[in-house]
Amino acid sequence: MTFDMTFEAIAHIESCxxxxxxxxxxxxLVPSAPADIVFAATEFNKLAVRGLEQCSHLWVVFIFHDQPFKTAKPLVQPPRLGGRKTMGVYATRSPNRPNPIGLSVVELVGITTVKRTLRLRVRGGDFLDGTPVLDIKPYIPYADAIATATTWAAAAETRLPVRWSDSAIATLYHSYADESAQAAIQCLIAETIAQDPRPAHERGKDGNPGQEWNLQVQEFSVFWTVAQQQAIITRLVKKIKVKELGRSRQNPLG
Structure with a gap:
């Protein structure tokens, strides 16, 4: 039996x-990662979020909107298995799916109205900036937390110790006058690097001498190396103007 259905995004995500x-x-995996779920400030949406302020966490149903996959594959190679073993896509959370729909739990920090937008401030998500949102639902502990659940991915993620170079710290501190902003962005970058975002076949190994990796967090391009089983953040380059995410310019993560 086949059903053809069309959905419209109810909101989009502004992510770090x-x-x-x-x-x-x-x-x-990165508890401090900030994001805003941004709705149009319509009367419908203002009524639709009534009661969410009583919820500490939310389920977010979203679209993997900017992926390189043209066709879904029945077998994928999960990074947790080193990127070398295959599993059925429905046994994984790979974005390469017949229907590219994601599901994540996030912490709800607050609900605000900024200009013509209604924003749910959240933390701990795994969202690409611009992600379309299909639905949100409250996380209900007695129904959603199953202590006896098992899965092939039951082992906790390993974390890399993270060390900062003097140069990287100096760039960070010169970028924000507010100490709480400095601490927040430092925590966000460190948590992001600690999860070892390198390709699966390189995780758990030291890099080659002089080898650097680079990723973007907020307005910073972050460069790091891996040596003696620890990550060293070597330098930060300020790339783009930080998105406000409904926050003050002094503290974009506050």
Missing amino acids: YPERFGIPRQAG
């Missing part, structure tokens, strides 16, 4: 990750 590389592989 403007590029795919570096986005956490799962929600919750």
Whole structure:
């Protein structure tokens, strides 16, 4: 039986990750990652979010909107398995799916109205900037948290220790006058690098001498190396003007 259905996005996401590389592989791996779920400030939407302020966490149903895949594959190679073993796509959370729909749990920080937008401030997501949102639902602990659940991916993610070069720290501190802003962006970058976003076949290994990786977090291009099983953030380059995400310019993560 086949059904043809058309959905319209109810909102979009403004995220701290403007590029795919570096986005956490799962929600919750970078707890400090900020994002806004942005609605038009219509009367319908204002009524539709009533009661959400009583919820600490939300399910976000979204579209993997900017992926390189042209056709879905029945077998994929999960990064958690080193990118070398195959599994059926329905046994994984790969974005390369027949219907490119994602599902993530995030922490709800607040609800605000900014100009003509209604914004749900969230943390801990795994969203690309501009992600279309199909639906949001409250996370209900007694129904959604299953202590006896099992899966092939049950082992916790390993984390790289992260060290900062003096140059990288200096760039960071010169970018924000506010100490809380400095601490917030430093935490965000460190958590992002600690999840080791390198390709699966390179994870768990030291890099070659002089080898650097680069990803974008907020307005910074972040360069790092991996040596002696730790990540060293070597330098930051300010690339683009930070998106306000409904925050003050002094503290874009606050």
